Amino acid sequence: MSATVAAREAFKPSWTARIGLIAVALYSLYAIGQLDISWARLSVGFGEAGRFLARMVPPNFARWELLLEGMLESLQIAVLSTVLGIIISLPLGLMAARNLAPAWISAPIRGVIAVCRSLHYVIVAILFVKALGFGALAGVAALTVASMGFVAKLFAEAVEEISMKQVEAIRATGAGPGAVLLYGVLPQVASRFIGFSLYQLDSNLRNSTLVGIVGAGGIGGTLFAAFKRFDYDFVCAILLSIIALIFVAELVSGRIRAALR
Amino acid sequence: MNNTMAPGMKPLMREWTYLTPAEAIGRWLVWLAVVAATVWAVRSIDIIPEFLADAPEQMADLLVRMWPPDAAHYYPHVHAALVETLHIATLGTILSLFLAIPIALMAARNICRIPVLNVTAQLILVSSRSVNSLVWALIFVAVFGPGPAAGTFAIAFRSIGFVGKLLAEALEETSPGPLEALTAAGAPWGSIMLKGVWPQVQPAFWGIALFRWDINVRESAVLGLVGAGGIGVVLDDAINFFQWDRVATVLLAILAVVVIAEIVVTRIRARLI
Numbered sequence: 001m002s003a004t005v006a007a008r009e010a011f012k013p014s015w016t017a018r019i020g021l022i023a024v025a026l027y028s029l030y031a032i033g034q035l036d037i038s039w040a041r042l043s044v045g046f047g048e049a050g051r052f053l054a055r056m057v058p059p060n061f062a063r064w065e066l067l068l069e070g071m072l073e074s075l076q077i078a079v080l081s082t083v084l085g086i087i088i089s090l091p092l093g094l095m096a097a098r099n100l101a102p103a104w105i106s107a108p109i110r111g112v113i114a115v116c117r118s119l120h121y122v123i124v125a126i127l128f129v130k131a132l133g134f135g136a137l138a139g140v141a142a143l144t145v146a147s148m149g150f151v152a153k154l155f156a157e158a159v160e161e162i163s164m165k166q167v168e169a170i171r172a173t174g175a176g177p178g179a180v181l182l183y184g185v186l187p188q189v190a191s192r193f194i195g196f197s198l199y200q201l202d203s204n205l206r207n208s209t210l211v212g213i214v215g216a217g218g219i220g221g222t223l224f225a226a227f228k229r230f231d232y233d234f235v236c237a238i239l240l241s242i243i244a245l246i247f248v249a250e251l252v253s254g255r256i257r258a259a260l261r
Numbered sequence: 262m263n264n265t266m267a268p269g270m271k272p273l274m275r276e277w278t279y280l281t282p283a284e285a286i287g288r289w290l291v292w293l294a295v296v297a298a299t300v301w302a303v304r305s306i307d308i309i310p311e312f313l314a315d316a317p318e319q320m321a322d323l324l325v326r327m328w329p330p331d332a333a334h335y336y337p338h339v340h341a342a343l344v345e346t347l348h349i350a351t352l353g354t355i356l357s358l359f360l361a362i363p364i365a366l367m368a369a370r371n372i373c374r375i376p377v378l379n380v381t382a383q384l385i386l387v388s389s390r391s392v393n394s395l396v397w398a399l400i401f402v403a404v405f406g407p408g409p410a411a412g413t414f415a416i417a418f419r420s421i422g423f424v425g426k427l428l429a430e431a432l433e434e435t436s437p438g439p440l441e442a443l444t445a446a447g448a449p450w451g452s453i454m455l456k457g458v459w460p461q462v463q464p465a466f467w468g469i470a471l472f473r474w475d476i477n478v479r480e481s482a483v484l485g486l487v488g489a490g491g492i493g494v495v496l497d498d499a500i501n502f503f504q505w506d507r508v509a510t511v512l513l514a515i516l517a518v519v520v521i522a523e524i525v526v527t528r529i530r531a532r533l534i
Contacts, residue, residue, distance in 0.1 A: 024355060028352060028355055031348040031351065032352065034344075034345070035345065035349065035408075035409040035410060037409070037413065041406075042410070045406075045410070046404075049404045052400075052403055072305075073306070075302075076302040076305060076306045077302075077306070079301075079302040080299065080303065083295070114520070115516070118516050118519040118520055118523075119512070119516065119519075120479055120482060120483045120515075122486065123482070123483060123496070126486075131316055131319045131320040131323055132312055132313070132316050132319070133309060133312035135307055135308065136306050137306075140306075206391075207393075209393070213487065217307070223399075239396065243388065243391040243392070246391045247391065
């Protein structure tokens with residue numbers, strides 16, 4: 001008899017889960033209504049999708065020079081913004097770490113990092129296009145800001161997790177602040193910092209193919225122009241090249257990360 | 262005593278170094294590669310010196326034009342667009358969860374035992390992740406026409422790769438015990454999934470969903486730049502008309518929503534996990 005009780009307990013229907021699911025369904029219906037998504041529109045859309053895909057194949061690599069130029073510019077943007085971002089993130093992260101810096105330094109720096117992280121890189125790119133003019137420079141600046149937000153935040157968190165024993169040991173030898181940072185703090189976080197930097201290079205490479213949409217250089221501008229001119233076979237070629245580039249980058253950075261471990 | 266030492270043995274007089282020669286050369290090569298890449302990028306990138314020279318001036322001009330933000334513009338235009346953005350992000354996340362669950366089940370090697378399906382699912386996940394949400398938005402604007410429908414689908418298709426990958430990893434880490442017990446008891450496939458697998462991946466699933474929702478709120482704010490609805494449309498209009506005080510209002514609104522979303526997600530995660 002206890003077995004039947006146990007069986008009933010084991011497969012008891014969960015009313016909170018059911019109510020939650022119903023709530024999600026109701027919200028979805030409400031949001032679909034608000035966003036004006038109707039079945040008629042979707043079915044027309046799926047027909048269009050068929051035509052769209054048909055025009056995408058075969059990919060047209062005839063303008064490969066334009067494609068290569070854009071890809072190289074994206075690569076340059078990614079490299080420069082990562083290097084600049086890392087160089088700026090290093091002091092920023094140290095200053096934002098609450099165990100090393102006093103609160104009156106770390107709090108405002110943390111605010112700066114949070115703002116860098118909250119604004120999407122495309123929005124930052126728009127502002128820099130206004131300030132620096134069209135071209136790759138705006139893209140470099142925008143992605144540098146994005147890298148600062150990401151790397152500095154994670155670096156600060158890594159620094160906050162270090163063991164203070166080594167820092168105290170170096171301090172006890174009478175070393176100055178520079179030597180304490182160099183021999184007490186950095187060796188503990190160097191490998192993680194390299195990991196963040198690699199990840200950021202990967203993500204900057206992805207994002208550098210996009211900033212061109214707002215005029216900040218790279219392959220994105222070519223992509224957007226091809227979209228506007230309905231050159232969907234060229235769009236397909238660009239997309240395939242971007243996917244290939246990202247795939248190779250992911251492979252390489254995965255190898256490097258495995259080698260570092 | 263020293264002279265009892267065997268003739269072949271040298272006294273321990275090694276010089277200790279931090280790195281072996283191979284490691285030292287390896288590090289040096291990495292630095293060389295980094296410097297070479299940077300130099301190549303700096304030398305060949307297309308930078309117009311005149312633009313760089315007047316950058317501080319332009320920046321100051323931009324800030325002066327942005328201040329003070331046009332608060333009157335917030336209601337109703339920006340507010341309505343902001344709500345639309347949140348709907349796009351939330352609905353897109355829900356849609357992506359429904360689409361990602363079957364693909365994740367297909368990709369998990371301990372649940373789907375057919376290698377062809379595993380590889381196919383992985384391929385779908387990788388291509389979803391490789392295409393940026395703005396590119397997805399461009400594609401769906403071409404498919405559905407401009408509007409929030411395109412944005413919702415762009416967010417959903419972009420999220421499939423992220424959610425599916427993390428969910429498949431969580432599925433592969435489940436313990437096989439409950440599955441085997443339910444299989445031995447003769448439970449049908451649906452019951453095995455619901456009672457054997459789901460309780461094990463549930464915390465990871467909610468964590469992934471919340472995390473992706475947070476990212477989607479951020480991403481849906483820019484989809485409007487390519488016409489896919491949300492607050493990006495208002496931002497794009499304000500920029501095209503050079504109404505920089507309105508741009509400032511929109512940017513502050515986006516910043517506030519993103520920060521609030523992050524705080525909400527952190528709170529819920531802390532309670533869930």
